[in-house]
Amino acid sequence: MSGPVVVDAMGGDHGPQEVVAGAVTALREHGVPVLLVGRAGEVRRELARHDAAGEIDVVHAEEVVPMTERGSGAITGDSSIAVGCELLAQRTGGAFVSAGSTGAVVSCAVRSVGRADGVLRPALAVALPQITGGASVLIDAGATSDPTPEMIAQFALLGASYAQLVLGVPEPAVGLLSIGSEPGKGNRLSRRAERPLASSPFRFHGPIEGHDVLAGTVDVIVTDGFTGNVVLKNVEGTVRTVLTMIAQAGIAGPEALREVARRYDPETHGGAALLGLSGTVVVAHGSSRARTIARACVVAHDLAGGGVVSRVRDHLEVEAVG
Amino acid sequence: MSGPVVVDAMGGDHGPQEVVAGAVTALREHGVPVLLVGRAGEVRRELARHDAAGEIDVVHAEEVVPMTERGSGAITGDSSIAVGCELLAQRTGGAFVSAGSTGAVVSCAVRSVGRADGVLRPALAVALPQITGGASVLIDAGATSDPTPEMIAQFALLGASYAQLVLGVPEPAVGLLSIGSEPGKGNRLSRRAERPLASSPFRFHGPIEGHDVLAGTVDVIVTDGFTGNVVLKNVEGTVRTVLTMIAQAGIAGPEALREVARRYDPETHGGAALLGLSGTVVVAHGSSRARTIARACVVAHDLAGGGVVSRVRDHLEVEAVG
Structure with a gap:
């Protein structure tokens, strides 16, 4: 895959504390490269609690989309969801994990992350x-x-x-x-x-x-x-x-x-995965604790690294040739 | 309503015994006029057990559609479902109740009972x-x-x-x-x-x-x-x-x-009602006992007598005028 799993540090009911702990677990126990997006001060403070400030990069995003937001209405460009999707669109990240509102994450990703070659719709x-x-x-x-x-x-x-x-x-x-x-x-x-x-x-x-x-x-x-x-x-x-x-x-x-x-x-079972875009998006449940966030990072990494989209593309190319 | 509730005596898992008992209850306890369709000998024998041979008419139908039939494939013209639907189509009955297969009853009724005036689809x-x-x-x-x-x-x-x-x-x-x-x-x-x-x-x-x-x-x-x-x-x-x-x-x-x-x-809760045809069809659950059959007859009678279809027609006429 093309880059680390971008993790929305601000999503979910329990805030950066559980998400950051989950990202650290994904990196240390499962070897999944991660990158955190959110209010840099808060996120670095949480990383420090795990002595992980030097291991995981942080990209600042000032705003937090409320869990009650179900569309793309309240998603400003400097929210952690929008910045995370943008990192995916630019291929800085290979996948994006958020415990934010499913509706908000999906509509933002569909709008800003391009479709993978050959895929008609996500x-x-x-x-x-x-x-x-x-x-x-x-x-x-x-x-x-x-x-x-x-x-x-x-x-x-x-x-x-x-x-x-x-x-x-x-x-x-x-x-x-x-x-x-x-x-x-x-x-x-x-x-x-x-x-x-x-x-x-x-x-x-x-x-x-x-x-x-x-x-x-x-x-x-x-x-x-x-x-x-x-x-x-x-x-x-x-x-x-x-x-x-x-x-x-x-x-x-x-x-x-x-x-x-x-x-x-x-939704507790691995989260919902948005497939068919140029990067994979996994939405973990809002109530996720660290262990579930770590699991979502592994799923996102497996999907992106396993070429979930290139398999569809391969089939399309075979069809075009055949 | 234009006629009695036609009851498929052969439908359901328990055969004529429970259905006939339910029809007798519908008539005697709820005042719902009923007519039974099925193998006349068997049906009359059951009616006799309730001393009801003189109270309820029987129309003979030789065949029984298996409960496993889900479309109209195995419905012959002399099956109790087909004869029941035909009585509805001819307006001899105002409603039809069956504990037979929902798929079989619905496809037979849609095919043979005409749509009510003004109704686009059932x-x-x-x-x-x-x-x-x-x-x-x-x-x-x-x-x-x-x-x-x-x-x-x-x-x-x-x-x-x-x-x-x-x-x-x-x-x-x-x-x-x-x-x-x-x-x-x-x-x-x-x-x-x-x-x-x-x-x-x-x-x-x-x-x-x-x-x-x-x-x-x-x-x-x-x-x-x-x-x-x-x-x-x-x-x-x-x-x-x-x-x-x-x-x-x-x-x-x-x-x-x-x-x-x-x-x-x-399906235990009053059965499934097919609405919008020139007669109302109620499909009771296959496992229905007498009490549930009686309830289905009352529901069919209420729907047909209450003019469930004429209400739609009234609105359509208002729209056409307005």
Whole structure:
């Protein structure tokens, strides 16, 4: 990869303290080169607590985007998110990790970081824990609302690379989220996406349905960014509703259910990765502690270093030649 | 309404025994006129057990569509589903209730029962229990995969009528399922649907998101049939996954969780209603016992008698005049 993992020191609920500790862990324990962006004074003070002031570079950014910001509205050019994305756009960094608001980070990155060669549109990948154990990738979870069938086939390739590089699945099976496997089922987009998916270089399982999303049916669940975002938030909301109902019924206390809640909060599982731009962006959960930030840095490094995007490009070049 | 509620005596996991008992209950306890369709010998034998042979008419249908059939493939003309739909098409019945396969009943009804005057496309309405207590209507849960914005506004009207007639909500609030409330969020279809929804004769709450589906945010969740079907099945699958995980972790036994599972199996809650055809179709869950069948007959009677479709037509006429 072309540079260090740029880490937004100001993102998340716990501020620079946890993020800086996570960046230090990523460097020292996992050998991931990192660079911190944020209020330089605060960040250097945190680095000093780990005796790491000489090991990690800091780029100053004065502003902090509030966690409640969901679009690009409040992102000023001197915020840590904007400066981080700019470092990615200039190829100073190979990846960007933030525990800031997903909506804000994604819209800023889509706007300022260019698309990788050959990639039509970016997609957001999220690892969802499965009932069978392990995790599957949901892609696109919200970056591109109205893709073409060809874009969906590219999302599937990006998702398959994620499954290989991050989840360690050698030959990922890809399922197209739809509403039935009978001929003619689905909507226009999903029906048209079947052909490019079937001719792509991965195992195409065929159409799957809403109940397959957590059932371990496939390793990669591919869909448009509208349906994917609705499904991701629907999983989160449904888990919350069921756990609340069980707690209210006195079947089990909130304490016993916390572990289930934590595991099924999809964003805790490696974060959401924005793929298809010239640099990889990983959004960690806002509540991330140091260990989760370190994990997000490793994921970002693996994705960027493993060439998640060049795999799509390779396939496109083969297609153009063939 | 124009005729009795036609009941598919052969649908469901428990056969004529439970369905006939439910039809008898609907007639005797709720005053709902019913007509049974199925193998006449078997049905009359069940009616005789309730001393109801003289009270309820029977129309013979020789074949039974298997519960595993999900499209219209195996539906022969002499199956109880096809004969029931035909009675609706001829206006002999005012509504049709079946505990058969949802996919089979819906595709047969869409094919053979005509659309009501002024209605562009039918939609499937399902009542989903909410975390706040009560229930909200999800519409369209799978009848029309690629609607226009105007169709979505009609689905909302049908859903609002369902909320009034079945759930007893006097002034239902309607939310459009989307992926964010900021301007420009959503996909092309959802953005274009906002205007016709905003000018419709109900409280339009605006866009909602996937986590609002069970959160009690609105009384009617309107979306296209593709997204709605994915969401409905995703709710079912997520509930199953969470309950299995809790049981596996030993936090609570399957017995204690059964009530939660039952309540959150969306189809148990009044069944799925196919609205917008010249007769109303209600699909009860395959596992329905007599009490649930009786409830489905009451829902079908309320929807048909309350003029769920004429309300949409009235609005269309007002629009044409205005």
